[in-house]
Amino acid sequence: MTTATATRPRRRLRLVRYVAPLIVVGWIAVALGGAAIAPYDPAAIQDADLFEGMSRAYWLGTDFFGRDMLSRIMAGARQTVGIALVATLLAVGTGLLLGLAASAIGGIVDAVLSRMLDALISIPSKLFGLVVVAAFGSSVPVLILTMAIIYVPGCYRMVRSVAVNVAALDFVIAARARGEGTFYIMIREILPNMVSPVLADFGLRFIYVVLLLSSLSFLGLGVQPPAADWGSLVRENIGGLPQGAPAVVMPAFAIASLTIAVNLTIDAFFSGRSRDGVH
Secondary structure (H helix, E strand, O other): OOHHHHHHHHHHHHHHHHHHHHHHHHHHHHHHHHHHHOOOOOOOOOOOOOOOOOOOOOOOOEOOOOOEHHHHHHHHHHHHHHHHHHHHHHHHHHHHHHHHHHHHHOHHHHHHHHHHHHHHHOOOHHHHHHHHHHHHOOOHHHHHHHHHHHHHHHHHHHHHHHHHHHHOOHHHHHHHHOOOOHHHHHHHHHHHHHHHHHHHHHHHHHHHHHHHHHHHHHOOOOOOOOOOOHHHHHHHOHHHOOOOOHHHHHHHHHHHHHHHHHHHHHHHHHHHHHHHOOO
8 A cells, every 4th residue: 555545544534523523613603693694584585486496696595485595594503403402411411410320329229220211212212202292392492301301311321331330440449448429429530531432422412313303393393483493494395306496405415414524523533532441
């Protein structure tokens, strides 16, 4: 293998390390301020044809009501990214606390938590989401709590598996011998030694939540009009698919670009660290 050939994978890895995080940061910026810089009012019907193609006036075309698609996607980013981020924070935060408590306390606490969350994780996520949203409505708080509950068990199992291994190390045993309390051991001894796995899991959970939210919205059980997220934008404009309208392709591309970029960012920054083990 020549030197030039060997350097190509390295260049690709460097490209991924810089481009993927930029895409993620870009979508977060759009979610935070996209509605303010959108070229048109996302809800305003423009003087344009339905499912109009890309043009100088409408960069991503128009939707089934003649609304500017770029403005709709920028406004939908707030719903998709915002709801997914809050739900992921709740899921990972709850799973982290429960997993640390189970590993540090052990005994009956560990057994009860594990059995309860194992029962919850046995329910298919989409089925659980459909039942809860159909019963309590599809408001934003219900969506956030539903998706957080769905992904708490998976986060708990990951945290517990890592924390149990850390809790068996010598420095944790020494802390117990000094008479340190359970909370101190959880926060000062175990948690700092599992930051990388938790952050990697956070990114993966975020991807899962985005895809689940988009699936519910596509089925009409997610974000409701007049608000819109990317999944509902695909559902609203599915009628333009035979015409090849950009209004169908672009929201799906937004979902794909965000999830793939987050996944590549996790692989680039945490795959090497996870192989190194806990230190």
